[in-house]
Amino acid sequence: MKKSGFGGAKTKTGLVFESRVELKKLLAALAGYKVVGDIVYFQNEKVAEFYGKNKLYKNLLEPRNIDYLSIISKKLLPDEAILILSGKTLFIIEIKFQEVAGSVDEKLQSCDFKKKQYSRLLSPLGISVQYVYILNDWFRKQEYRDVLNYVEAVGCRYFFHELPLSFLGLPQPKG
Secondary structure, three states: OOOOOOOOOOOOOEEEOOOOOOHHHHHHOOOOEEEEOOEEEEOOEEEEEEOOOOHHHHHHHHHHOOOHHHOOOOOOOOOEEEEEOOOOEEEEEEEEOOOOOOOHHHHHOOHHHHHHHHHHHHHHHOOEEEEEEEEOHHHHOHHHHHHHHHHHHOOOEEEEOEEEHHHHOOOOOOO
């Protein structure tokens, strides 16, 4: 099990999640970054676009005449989705902060299926998909070792509290 991404103050190399917070707000707070609507700028250069929930369909697929039902049978609604323009990669980011045992245990095991569905959906646009979880310390428990190993074995990723900018392929603020 990885030990990356501890909570704390905002860092220059990553976005720190201390609770369920919007990725837009975290990015906008970093030096050099500006978020206008769903567009992310770094030093006045457009670097990313947000497509969370239904915006993935309404703002990305529909304008390009892609009917999701001709590709997948059910609409998937990501917590957060950010398209990094330089790498043409859509990062599906699911934030799972747990304080008691519950259904989220099984949800972690669905990443392989969801990543494959998103990949099928976005392949006509030449966009690759990365599926990542942001987890709190609840998931550091030994009982999650197998599930976290599975998440990585199927090509998904997870971090504790922090999402590194380098993982996303976003520029790092200087200073």
